[in-house]
Amino acid sequence: MSSGSFPTLSASLLVYVKLMKAVDEFMDSDTARKHASVYAGLEACKKKLEKYYDKSTSESEYYYAAAVLDPRIKHNLFDANPDFFTMMWRQHMDNNFKVRLEQYTTSLPSASSTSPTPSHSTSTSLNDLYNDFSLLGHPPSTYDAVESVSEEYARYLSFRPQLGEDSLTFHRKNCTSFPRIAAYARDILAIPGMYQP
Ligand SMILES: *[C@@H]1O[C@H](CO)[C@@H](O)[C@H](O)[C@H]1NC(C)=O
Numbered sequence: 001m002s003s004g005s006f007p008t009l010s011a012s013l014l015v016y017v018k019l020m021k022a023v024d025e026f027m028d029s030d031t032a033r034k035h036a037s038v039y040a041g042l043e044a045c046k047k048k049l050e051k052y053y054d055k056s057t058s059e060s061e062y063y064y065a066a067a068v069l070d071p072r073i074k075h076n077l078f079d080a081n082p083d084f085f086t087m088m089w090r091q092h093m094d095n096n097f098k099v100r101l102e103q104y105t106t107s108l109p110s111a112s113s114t115s116p117t118p119s120h121s122t123s124t125s126l127n128d129l130y131n132d133f134s135l136l137g138h139p140p141s142t143y144d145a146v147e148s149v150s151e152e153y154a155r156y157l158s159f160r161p162q163l164g165e166d167s168l169t170f171h172r173k174n175c176t177s178f179p180r181i182a183a184y185a186r187d188i189l190a191i192p193g194m195y196q197p
Contacts, residue, residue: 004070008051008066008136008167008189008191008192009063009066009067009068009181009188009189009191009192010063010067010069010070011074012063013053013066013067013073013077014061014073014077016053017077017084018048018083019049020046020049020084021081023042023045023046023049024046026042027039027046040161049085052142055085055089056108060089060093060172061093061096061097062188062191063107064093064097065093065097065100065184065188066188066189068097069167069171069181069184069185069188069189070115070165070166070167071161071170072165072166072167073166074157074161075155076158078090080131083146098149098150100184101149101152101180101181101184102149102180103154104179104180104183104184106150107179111159120153146180147181151165152179152180152181154179155178156181167185167189168189171185171186171189
């Protein structure tokens with residue numbers, strides 16, 4: 001169970017749903033229904049799984065984010081399994097997700113001008129000409145500076161992922177077109193998906 005070279009948070013959420021579905025299916029079987037001890041065992045197993053992935057903790061915010069930031073998953077896992085992820089939980093998580101993205105706005109190169117601007121030089125005034133609407137009739141082409149969090153997020157959610165491309169590869173390649181998403185991904189996807197006891 002590895003996604004790329006090591007298991008990530010998003011992969012472990014896939015494993016969780018797979019296991020929960022398997023347990024549910026088994027609980028539905030004749031064997032489980034006929035044998036109280038088997039059924040009890042499965043129930044205990046399910047409780048354990050639910051406890052491990054307790055969706056009420058702040059940790060679950062990272063599981064949610066890791067899934068959404070994985071271009072192969074995005075919202076698909078939640079859409080396809082409404083029994084495991086309530087709408088209320090999803091909305092709460094998605095609001096948190098957008099708040100996080102908003103925080104990365106300040107670190108965008110265009111939002112905080114880190115490069116020192118020469119006090120009074122020809123290059124500055126020449127650069128100003130490129131930003132002069134009266135000459136070019138359109139806003140400067142730094143679209144990422146004007147794009148809102150919702151716009152970037154919507155654009156991210158709507159593209160079709162390439163087959164077999166993992167999160168890390170995607171976000172490395174596309175960090176300039178999804179600056180906030182990529183920044184969040186760098187922080188989230190570095191978290192290993194399994195805890196060593
Ligand atoms: C991601 O980057 C690659 C390489 O630059 C490009 O071909 C692809 O269209 C980009 N994907 C999106 C969704 O922007």
